[in-house]
Amino acid sequence: MVPSAVFWGLVALIGTSRGSYAHSMNPQVYPRHYHGCYGDIMTIETFGAPCDINNLMNCGIHGSEMFAEMDLKAIKPYRILIKEVGQRYCIDPAIIAAIISRESHGGVVLQNGWDHRGQRFGLMQLDKAHHPIGTWDSKEHLLQSVGILTEKIKAIQRKFPTWNPVQHLKGGLTAFKSGMGTIVTPEDIEVDLVDDVIARAKFYKRHGF
Template sequence: MGYGSVLDVETSGASAVTARQDRLSAGVEASHTMAKTDLQRMERYKAIIKEVGRKYGVEPALIAAIISRESRAGNCLSGGYGDGGNAFGLMQVDINPRGGGHTARGEWNSKEHIEQGTEILVHFIKTISAKFPWSQEQKLKGGIAAYNAGDQRVTSTNVDEYTTGGDYSNDVIARAQWYKRNGY
């Protein structure tokens, strides 16, 4: 789609820290296993994810991967909130005034929420694209890292240096590759 294909992006997958949550070893296979674990819950949102992806020019697989990474397709949320009440919804939009400071839109699992999360992702991909003379694949990966850490913390091609687990974009890309190959 408009921002590149997740299948063209190199990835190392989940770090040991991220993989540990499912008692897995680090790597692409761990990311794939976690995406597969979330598939049944993800299916509830598949039609919305595909519709939002078409609207914003973002591969639905990437949206699904962010939902998998952020909330395990809603499985680790309490009343729609995660991160100690600092993030909202399937895509964990940062509502902390000292963080992203977003105002949550829609219900935690709604189309409106997924649109908001996707708009934020697109904003970061465009910001990183303007900031660095990288390949389209690097810009996509950098935008994904910025979705987690903010664009000011993406300072080099080691885009995950300041992301949660030190692997956010690598894990999301690997999950997205799995979702892309499995109907998203």
């Protein structure tokens, strides 16, 4: 659960900030309902952000959508860039937007592109072990990050060929955050992070990503 003071601080910060990247391409170039090569997220069931005794209001699908909406203003300037990179790698742009929302709130909580511990970098928060390239909100950063995400999905496809497409996508999302070594059984991909990302992605799909 996000502590009350931190939560409302995020509300204020996200509501008044936006990323530094601006893109002027015509948004109509990219089809609104493009969903890439890894299934239609709108058909995937999700529980949203996790709920527990200390977090009964800002959780579930409502909680995920609430945070996604808070981040929408900061992420909108990247929409065309996200769609361009999504099509390059055949990844649903809404998934990219959802990861950006969950990991960096559109970049507004970063310090010179880094998280508060100095371990993860950029809009999609790549671990420094990946040797991030480009500036934190650049096309180079998104190309590298989404490229790694697709590599993880394909690695899951190879490792678990009998899994279905939804499991492959969920496995890739899990591996992007936690590494391949954490995934042994289907239960390992039914994690809070994946449910939250899918719920946010559905929100962003409905808002033009």
